[in-house]
Amino acid sequence: MGSKNPKTNYNEILAPALVPKAFKLISRLLVFVGKPFFFLFSLLLIISLSIIYITGRILKALVVTLHSFFTLIFPSISKYLTLTYDLIRTSSKKITSSLPQKNLKKKGTIFSSSQLKLKIMLLILKRIINNLLRESLVYFKKIKVKSEKLSWKAEVFLLTLEKLISKFFVILKTKFTFFHLLELLQIFLLAQKIKLLRLSYFLPKLRIRKFSILKFLTYIFTFSLIILGMAGAFFWFYVIRDLPSPQNLISRKMAVSTKIYDRNGGLLYNIYRNQNRTPVSLRNIPLEARLATIAIEDAEFYNHPGFSIKGIARASLKNLRQGELTGGSTITQQLVKNTLLSPEKTLVRKLKEIVLAVQVELTFSKDQILEMYMNEVSYGGTAYGVQTASLTYFGKDIKDLNLAEAALLAGLPKSPTYYSPFGPNPEKAKERQKEVLKLMKINGFITEKQKKSAETHEIKFAQNQTSIKAPHYVFYVRELLEQKYSKELVEAGGLEVTTSLDLQIQNLAENIVKEEIEKLKSLNVTNAAVLVLNPKTGEVLAMVGSKDYFSIAEDGNVNVTLRPRQPGSSIKVVNYANALSNGLTPATILNDAPFTFHVDGQEPYTPKNYEGGYRGNISLRNALAESRNIPAVKTLALFGVESMIEMGQKMGITTWENPNNYGLSLTLGGGEVKLLDLATVYATLANYGKRPKLSALLKVTDTNQNVLEEFKCDSINEVDLVKDPKDTDVVSAATESAFNNALNDVQNCQGKQVLDPRIAFIITDILHDNNARSLSFGINSLLVIPNHKEVAVKTGTSNDLRDNLAIGYTQDYVVAVWVGNNNNSPMARISSGVTGATPIWNKIMTALLAQQSNHDWPIPAGLIQVPICSFTGTLACQGCPAKMEWFLEENKPKLACKQEWFNQKAILTPPPQNQNVLLPTQGNDRRNQFLDPILNLRYGKEKKNRR
Structure with missing residues (x-):
């Protein structure tokens, strides 16, 4: 669709509603009054x-009602009152004499007796009647003189008064109820009805102060x-008092930009200090772009005096529900807020915004305000104003935009990072565009046909129009900043942000990814992602979210490091860390043989190894190092899925929530995990069980160089704790002290000890044991880094070949690599942890360690290394090949093997028949279910000894 449509006359659409007579009248009144105040x-x-x-x-x-009321009941009633006075006095004396006198003196009891209440009422009535009689007797003689002149109204009044008094005495003798009150009101209304307002011949006029x-x-x-x-x-x-002048809109200075740097001061992203803005007049902005902005931001823009009562009311209801001051702003208010006022969210600032908006409306025309707004507002990143935004996103002048492109631009100002088509959520940009087009249709700016045409129009975005470096990481940092600070402050507040990224490592990783992915095209591998962390501090040193951020065909702007994917066997470290924490050892013998699991309420599950073969009885060390699937599933069944999920959450996994959603395949990668979370798990192992808090921000300062936040974390000092492998005793006291001091140096980091450091060390020792994994990967595989035997590494491939990973670490670096396809299509069968992600991992890790010397891992206190029988996992005996193995001091083996317990050929040969076992649903001690008879004997012996 072109920028102009000859079939649509937008001026005819807008003309009736732009300047109604009511608004003209309001404007003239405001001008006449002068000031909004x-x-x-x-x-x-x-x-x-x-x-x-x-x-x-x-x-x-x-007052009139009360006056009429008093003039009604105060006429002379001398005759009736004289006759009833003696009766009331006599009754009062009788009642008083019949009451016990002691009750009259006790506090708290005088109002508890209904008889006393009646007595008090009678005494009060007596005083009232006395006063009335005293006044009425004075005129008694005068009344006698005029008695022959009494009218029928006077007679009716006296009869009514008689009925009133008689009824009152009846009420005094019984319990007063609401119905009695109604009867009294009826009597008064009767007197009112006969209009006997005043009888001047009974009593003189009541003197009421006017x-x-x-x-x-x-x-x-x-x-x-x-x-x-x-x-x-x-x-x-x-x-x-301190409101700025509306004229500041044309005389002010532009907002200061925010700059993002790497850890060494290299510029990653620059929102220009003077802002990348090219002002353009309203007549050069196509009508489609203006209408789109009005539709999504302020549909009543041409009809209000600067603020919208509807918008304020709608926002007020939202504020009451959510407890925060937001929303309800017109285009004029947004312009005032972004240019003349501070970004604080207070009621006073909101009042200032409304007053200033009215003043701006009186100072400038609507077209001038719209022009200033569209040249001022942020469209994301360095793009301020529609002209710069058009060049940034589409590579064309604003006047050449079509309706689809204009609608997409109009939807960005609300949240440029979230809705950016170049951001981590490109699908949100399309959803926002459709919302804009819908509102344009509702407001009559476009037809249904135009709306559908724009929704299906394919937009071509500009290629490499920004000088951004490490774009995936930059957008990740920006989202973190916007969570801590406001969007306005991040995009135009003059912040200077020093990040943890090492641009040299970032460039290295990006180049290696591009180079290696080209070699994997034959395996149907089109994309890769890389993370490099410092395990001691949690600093993110490099983040490559895809092969090419600007690749539209492959969704390159999607940051795969933040998307859940299946981790394959790389997640087994969580399963075995949990098993070692619950009593197993690296020497525990597991059976790698065909096996079918029958779990109540689930389909039978038969796991298979990657290559389809079996190893028979195998130690836990070799099962993890060779990445055997069947022993891993048996180990998970031994302790339960919930136990593994709990361990994973402690180590940094955030995507595992409901245990009911997972089964025994969880240890083979059945539960999706973010690559960032998985890297945190391995950083926890590298950090001796202490999970570091990931950090991408090292320092943030405002435009006045005030430090808003700063990351300070001391790394573990290099400590030589290498032991002689021949020494099988517990680590010496001096070594323990040195290791503990090294661990104390990291206390300033915001981390948490989630795993026993000895367990973390054992897992690390297994993962850098090249001999243990050689049967599956070979002795000289790409998992080996020359001259750096301390590197621990694990691979993983999902069963459907959609995800392939390699994750390795040292004390200084964690390198996590993923390869696959963003469209989730499977890779070729020949791709594996060695041929897929491992070459990328190997090149990055080799480059990182090129300037470092080989070193061993410090040994934590409480570990011992003893010789064991390779076949039985017990203490070595004659005739059995021995090897050294690590044990927790409290879990070291006590039983030595015997020659009749093992037969090498039988042990290494899997049983001929397929075992089918029904898993129990209760019971905690299930360690011996899948273990060989020798292990059963050993555990049974230990239990017997403990008993």
């Missing part, structure tokens, strides 16, 4: 006067003026 003050004054007027009317009606409504309103008005004055003073002092 006085306009708001006048509005508040009118509301206050309205409230005062309504309150006065209510009070006036109340209530002055005017005086009352004067008080209320004065009080309101004081309150409004105080509110106005507060509003002026905190909101109006």
Whole structure:
């Protein structure tokens, strides 16, 4: 679709709604008032006067009602009151004399007796009647003189009063209820109905001080003026006083950029300090781009005076639910917020934003405001303004954009990193574009046909238009920064960020990946990812998320190091770390033979080794080193899936959540894991069981060079703890002390000891044992780094050949490599841990260690090394080949082998029949289920001795 469509007249669409008469009237009123402050003050004054007027009317009606009420019941009742006075007095005396006098003196009991309450009521009534009689008797003689002139109204009044008094006495003798109150009200209403308002010939007019409504309103008005004055003073002092001038929009300086550096000061990413912005006039911005921005950001832009009541109300409801001040901003408010105000989120700042928005609307036209906004807003990275954004994403001038491209650009300002088509979530950019087109259709800016055409239009993005280095890592860092700070501060706050990345290592890894992937095309391998960590500190030294970040055909902008993939056998270290923590040893004998597992509620499961063969009885050391699948599954069944998941979570895996989703294939890579998490697991092993907290940020400073955060972590010092292999005693006290001091040096790092350091050492010792893995990988495989026998390494390949990994480490580096395809298609069968990811791993690790000398791993305290029988895993005996093996001091073997226990040929030959075992669902001690008879005898003997 071109930038212009002759069938659509957008001016006809906008013309009726752009400047309605109501807005013109409001604008003239605002101009007449002058300042927004006085306009708001006048509005508040009118509301206050309205409230005062309504309150006065209510009070006036109340006073008239009370006056009528008192004039009704206070006329002279001398005759009736004289006759009833003696009766009331006599009754009162009788009741008082019948009550116990002691109750009248006790505190807390006077109101607990219904009789006392009645007495008090009667006494009060007596006093009232006395006062009335005293006043009425004065006029008694005058009434006698006028008695012959009584009207029928007076007679009716006296009859009504008689009924009232008689009813009152009935109520006094019984329990007063709500219905009695209704009866009394009926009597009063009867008197009101006959309009006997005043009988001047019984009593003189009741003298009630006249209530002055005017005086009352004067008080209320004065009080309101004081309150409004105080509110106005507060509003002026905190909101109006230091407001910047709207003219600053055209005279201000641009925001300062943020720069991201590697650990050595090399620039990775630069949002220019003066911002990469090319201002463009509104007439050069195609109407499609303007309409798209209005539709997604502020559909009522041409109809409001700077702020939207609907938007504020909608945002207020959201704020009440979420407890934070967000949303509700118009385009004008966003322009004010981004250019004239601070990014703080407070109510005062929001009020300033609204007032300034109104002032800006009075100072500039709508088209001027829209032009300033579209030249100011960030579209991600260094692209500020639509012109730079158009060049960055599409490599074309803004005036040449079509509707599909304009809609995509319009959706970016809300969250440029998240919606960026060059970011880690390119699919989100497409979803956002569709949302923009939908709103354009709803607001009548485009037709349904145009909407569908734009949604299906294939967008061609610009190639290599930025000078970004290590792009996957940069976007990873930016997301971390945005989580800690606001998006505005990250993109235009002048931050200077020193990261943990080593650009030299990054470039090395990128080049090796590109070179080796070209060699793997015949194996249907198109992509690779690499991570390099410092296991002591958790610093990310290199992150290659794909072969080519800018490769659209292969989704190169997807960061595979952050995506869950199947780890294959590389995850076995978690299973065996858990097994060693629960009592097994490197010398434990496992049976590598055909086996079918029957678990209640699940299909039978028969694991197979990678090459399809079997080893028979094999030690745990060799089972891990050779990556045998069947012994690994048997070991997992021995301790349970939940136990392995718990160990994995401790070591850094974040994707394993519900144990019910996994089975025995978990130890073969059945549970997806992020490469970043897997690298953390191996860093935990390299760090002697202490899981480091990954860190990509070393230092962050603001535009004034104030340090916002700084990473400080001391590495473990180089300590020579090499032991003589012939020495089978426990590590000496001096060695223990040196090792503990080395471990204490890392306490400043934010890590957690999640695995016994001795277990971590044993796993490491197995993974760098080239002799133990030679039967499967050969003695001179690519897993061997020349002159660096200390390198520990493990490979992994998923069963469906979609993922292939190699992960190795030393005390200084963890290198994790993945190869495969982003479209999840399988690789060729001949690809394996040696032919797929291993060549990349080997070249990177060789380059990293080129300037380092070979060294051994320090031995933690509490380990012993003893000679054992290779066939039985027990202490060596005559006739059995012996080898040295590591044991926890408390778990060292106590039983020596005997010649009749083993037969080398029988042990190395798998049993002819297939074993089928039903796994129990209860019980914790299942160590002997899959172990050979010699191991059963050894464990049984130990148990007997312990008993």
